[in-house]
Amino acid sequence: MRIVVLTKPVPDPASGQDRLGPDWRVDRAAAPAVLNGNDEYALEAALRLVEAHGGEITLLAMAPPSAPETLRKGLAMGADRAVLVTDPALAGSDIPSTVAVLAAALRDLEADLVLAGIDTSDGFAGVVPAALATTLRLPLLSNAAAIEPDPAAGRVRVRRIVQGGYDVLEAPLPALVSCTQALGAPRYPSLKGIMAARSKEIAVRSLADLGPLPRPVGGAVAETVVVAVDPPPPRGATRTVRAPAAEAAREIAEFLAARRLLP
Amino acid sequence: MSGRLVVVGELADGRPTRLTTEVATLGRRVAEDLGRPAVGILVGPDAAAAAETLAGFLPEVVAVDVPELVDLAPAPRVAAEVATLVVPEDGPILVGASPDGRDVAGALAVLLDRAVLANAVDVEVGPEGPTTVTPIFGGKSIVRSRFVGRPGIITVRPSSVDAAPAPAAGRIVGRAPAAASGGPTVRRLERVVEASGEIPLEEAPVVVVGGRGVGGPEGFALLQELAALLGGTVGATRAAVDAGWIPYARQIGQTGKVVRPRLYLGLGVSGAIQHKVGMQTAETIVAVNRDPDAPLSEYADLYVVGDLFEVGRALVAELRGRREGGGG
């Protein structure tokens, strides 16, 4: 089974240094880049699928040229190879551009299964998986908590999380699945995996390498623009309590009562 | 004629979701500011019936009954039907940022070739048209963005707006399905209900949240007890979910749910940025943690330095005492 995992390098949310630069684009120098958290869950799901069914995993990213470092982590976790689409013209791309570029790159990869995280920690939009599926006319199985492909029968079943439970969805392969954390926590790369990643291929492709696209793409044709970036309105000051448990509990109860929060 | 502001609704159990009524409330106001008529679109098996509710929020609701959506994953078909109803002059198109809403928005972006501004908590209207307000990086910055050229699709974050019905009910227009199909078919074989009766996390007025400090699944019993006493439900951080102590559906934060309860009570929660994303707009934040320097200590309203079990058990006793005392 050929699995492609969409991955996006994002500023490390844990660094506390993620922010926009003076151009109101993500300041990539301010925080170290990491693989988007949900993409790691997608990759973990892909690794488990390949362990169970055989096959190979390709990482696909559209990102700045510094991305190989974050892709290397995915290779160390066990992906077989990576494709990085990078081009100066793509900086500042909006969602339709991103989708057009990823779709073109995906067509060349002939995947049986495309996995993506449900959203990214920098953009948070969560619309790219559906837009890609629509563009490529792939069935979309979103919000997945479990993925059970049947490659012989050419179909896949997915548990899709819904309010209060889940749906069991089924679609023919190839298909696109957007992945949640319920699929299981990503592994740490093993040290042997890190050493093995050294010799794995990261193919770098420019816009020209992708060939003609159905629409103009890149920052120059972006149809959305940031007009202001402001700090959030301040919250009130924190009241800190250090007291024995019973006393602290009484303080909490009185605080809640004063704010009419007790039933 | 100038175009319409479109609100794409979402159905659950034959009714518009709470998020749909929130988006409709926001859409009605934005449409007034833009001087455009607002129209809601509902696509689904019981769309006509559900339109009665949504018409309480919008001047016009178009209902497209698609009975076969019972057995299908709805988003592609919903997007396809909406695409047939939207004309080039229409916009912006507001969609709730729920899992289904995001799927509909993504598909619509391609079908209509429109740009997307995601995850708005508000939409302001200025001389250049609608401007979205979106917190990014866990609320560290508030970004205002607008469309260049024609207005596109805006997804609206849950719990950003208080749903309020319109003074007068709108009219309902029934339409027959017009889209050929929703693209490749995704069949729904089964719906499994796991947590009937529990208050959905996003709708609970009080959320009692456990983190790594809870230490194990048994530790959540105390949180359940507190939630019951406070009239709320239980949530968790990613650490507690990843450890398998509580299901993913209970997770609050970056990769989980976004909540805006009246009271957030965190026990053994550090409040790191990934969690903060999902709860920072809670009206009141109270936290109990042994670590005096955890991030929550900087943005909670009340921060108790102490053992969550000791303080938690004392709080159970205190609340019980008050309840009994209040009765006598």
Next chain:
Amino acid sequence: MVVSSTPPGYELTEEQRLVRDTVRALADDRIAPRAAEIDRTGEFPWDVKALLAEHDLLGLGIPAEYGGVGADLLSVCLAVEQVSRVCATSGLIIAVQELASLPIVLAGTDEQRRRWLPDLAAGRQLVAFALTEPEAGSDAAAVRTRAVRDGDDYVIEGTKRFITHGSIADLVVVFAVTDPEADRHGRMSAFVVERDRPGFRVARLEHKMGIRGSPTAELVFDGVRIPAGNRLGAEGEGFAIAMRTFERSRPAIAAQAVGIAQGALEVATAYARTRRQFGRPIGDFQMVAALLADMDAATEAARQLLYRACTVIERGGPDAARWAAIAKLVAGDAAMRVTTDAVQVLGGYGYVDEYPVERMMRDAKITQLYEGTQQIQRLVVARALLGRE
């Protein structure tokens, strides 16, 4: 077009950064929550050992053909540093496995390597390094333990002290005198002793000030008979094997020291940012800020020196012993000073076990003592400087 790894140079390579970041995440998520309890109970953390084994961290320096990772010395040190940053006892597990398997890697025959290294690399077995004796500490050549040839066997007689992991190791690399008449560099040979050999016993465990989860044992060899095939290298090569081992093990201890210092610096910095006195965070006060700045400078200086030492030692050459000694000397002193100052920054809170800095201060002290005391490191450096043996 194919992108290769960053070429090695003054910066860490892409691969080394990945090793560092991976081990840091593992340490933060899985080891840090255990550190206080390991110190309190003084019990060896078998769960942490299993975790390290699962991620290949016990076979880091062992060549890939013998089941190890085949990582360079700097990568080994990065791993020890990151684990020691949260738990010095756990960092030592990596360092000791590396140190004690080195004689087999450096001097073992292919058959011996195949016999022992795969189990060590996989973490199925632990190994200890037994050189020090009650009367032979800094003076390594004063070893009294004897190994007497008897047909195809050797019979080992003697006592070893302060042997890290001595009580839990499956294999012990023992240095014993084979020729009492030879000069100090030719008297000793190195042997691998399996723990189930009759006559081997653990006489006692030490009660230590720090690294309390790491068992330090006194080992008695009471006529332990081993086949000659357990000897590493030629007879009389023991001293040379030990010294070559130190060239690579001293940096690992320096890495432990840098990690401890970094851990203390982070705790103290976070504390200074949030602890308020006189109406403002104590980090706003210049006397506290200066302490933190000096702690950071000392830690970073030790770290950069260590990284440089690793690349010099990896390349080989006559200067390796000097670099190893300098790195350990500077890092050990930095760890002691930085952890002591961290306790100072935290004041009374630093002196009690509510915060980890008192543990870090106790743990730091050992880095000035083992793998050669700071005085021995100075001796090594001075000899290199003055050109005398």
